[in-house]
Amino acid sequence: MTQAGSPRDGESGAESSTDSGASADALADGRSGDDALSVSVSRTGGVAGIRREWRIDVDGDGRADWILLLDACPWSTAEYATEAPAGPRGADRMTWTIAADGPEQARRAEVPEPELTGPWRELVDRVRRDGEPVAARGRALPREERPIRRRPVEPRGGA
Amino acid sequence: MVTGIVPPFLLSRIAEAESARLAVAPRAARRTLALTDTTGRRRAAITFSVDGDDLVAELTDQPDRTIADAQGSELLPGTVVRKEGDEPSGDVAVDEAYDGLGATFDLFSQVYRRNSIDGAGLPLDASVHYGENYDNAFWNGERMVFGDGDGEVFGRFTASVSVIGHELTHGVTEATLGLEYQGQAGALNESISDVFGVLVEQHGKGQSVAEASWLIGEGLFTPEVEGAALRSMKSPGTAYDDDVLGKDPQPAHMDDYVETQEDNGGVHINSGIPNRAFYLVAEKLGGHAWERAGQIWFDTLAAKGARDRVPTDADFARFAAATVSAAAARYGESSPEVDAVRAGWAGVGVMTDDAGRKSAGR
Known part of the structure; x- marks a missing residue:
């Protein structure tokens, strides 16, 4: 299987390329002007044991809407939940890792599949629908060389 | 064949049902009955044959499979669509799950003399068509659950007998060693x-x-x-x-x-x-x-x-x-x-x- 879409198509990266760890650095330095927000969702485990990742880079019109959704997610609860031991029964369930990076956002949570409900579920579904799959080969690229693809998001509840 | 004492419920069935007819049947006559004990748990097939003047009864453990259709939802178990002994449903995922569970039961029963997941005839329950474009199969501690795949990377997870056997074996491991999943x-x-x-x-x-x-x-x-x-x-x-x-x-x-x-x-x-x-x-x-x-x-x-x-x-x-x-x-x-x-x-x-x-x- 080849990667869907060329990594270099669409508006590419120069104007939005950032140093690695951009959001945290930007916060610390008090820099402004780069309001790029990136959300990635990845799943691990499952009977296949194959990691898959989807990602969306957002700016402009849809940004506020994404932030609303991100803020609706119970990040602190999820961080707490990951420290709980795995349940005593069952096998081959997947775990989702959800990360948001932006000027005001540097959040990360791990959510076991059975707990992927409510806003978590909405977030994952939207990133998978509106974002792009990240090819496994692409993960080896340094952050600044990652393909950047920008898309306005549809309003919540839209088609 | 199960060695040991034939349970009373089977003996009574044998006595009431087939022995008279089989006793006069030709040497090659064999007849298999599917039997369920009164608790509804353990199932067995009994096969009669005539060997000289002897009526020979062989008792074989049988699976008790129930396949449910989650119909694209993530609600378990879904609607029961095929039970033990039912004809093929025509739904390929349902029938693959049924057959795969049967093949797994047969390995454990015939080769290792273990009657189902718990060694005591535990019914085998599975759900298929779980979720939308769901890329996984799993054991939830009670049943085996199979997605249809997204169609881009994965097809349906019932397509591989080794995966069906993999899921059922998680139940066996849980019932035996109880190995931590870490x-x-x-x-x-x-x-x-x-x-x-x-x-x-x-x-x-x-x-x-x-x-x-x-x-x-x-x-x-x-x-x-x-x-x-x-x-x-x-x-x-x-x-x-x-x-x-x-x-x-x-x-x-x-x-x-x-x-x-x-x-x-x-x-x-x-x-x-x-x-x-x-x-x-x-x-x-x-x-x-x-x-x-x-x-x-x-x-x-x-x-x-x-x-x-x-x-x-x-x-x-x-x-x-x-x-x-x-x-x-x-x-x-x-x-x-x-x-x-x-x-x-x-x-x-x-x-x-x-x-x-x-x-x-x-």
Whole structure:
């Protein structure tokens, strides 16, 4: 299987390329002007044991809407939940890792599949629908060389 | 055939039903009845035949399968669409699940004399068509659940008998050793599911060690994916190599053990090591892998005292030692089986004994 879409198509990266760890650095330095927000969702485990990742880079019109959704997610609860031991029964369930990076956002949570409900579920579904799959080969690229693809998001509840 | 005392409920059925007719039937006459005891749990088939003047009754444990259709929802169990003894439903996922559970039941029952997951005829429940574009199959502690796949990377998860066997075996492991689903114990839990998953397929096809593919989940990927299966027990790390999915990350030797936080500490990754050990044992012994290699692994899992030899947090070395004990108990301390088991674990760097060192190799 080849990667869907060329990594270099669409508006590419120069104007939005950032140093690695951009959001945290930007916060610390008090820099402004780069309001790029990136959300990635990845799943691990499952009977296949194959990691898959989807990602969306957002700016402009849809940004506020994404932030609303991100803020609706119970990040602190999820961080707490990951420290709980795995349940005593069952096998081959997947775990989702959800990360948001932006000027005001540097959040990360791990959510076991059975707990992927409510806003978590909405977030994952939207990133998978509106974002792009990240090819496994692409993960080896340094952050600044990652393909950047920008898309306005549809309003919540839209088609 | 089950040895031991025929349960009273069966004796009464035999007496009331068929014996008179069979007694005068031709020598070749055989008749099989499906019977369920009054608790509704244990099912058995009884086959009558006439041998000279004797009426011979053979009792065989039978599965009690129920397949439900989640109809694209994530609500379990869904609607029951096929129960034990029903005709094929015409829905390929339903019928594959039914047949795959039957093949798995047969391996455990016919080869290892274990009656279902709990050894006491536990009904086998599965749900298919779970979720939308759902890329997984899992054991939730009560039932086996199968998604249809997204159609881009994965097709339906019932398409591989080894995956169905893998899921059911999670139930067996839970009922026996109760291995934790984390780290090396978790990788052993995964490997045991892979071992009996491939053995279900080999047993069903009558394949020898040399004929078998040793692949788990063959045919699950769509043609778009560059890969044959989810995992290879013969050559861990070679099952797929694809731009989107990446390369199969399984190690085949302790030198390459993967330390990771993901996947409960890499339970689906490091299972490559005990998987390869099992393959090496089977290859050394030849013939049908389910016979001796599989018996040793089964004894390690479920023989009397198994839990004392393999604690729930066992590491590879502890499990390996238990397989050597199991081989010695069944075949003798000085047996080709014990040598093969030691060599298998030495071949993946888990054991370093002399017997293993001689034949170790990668």
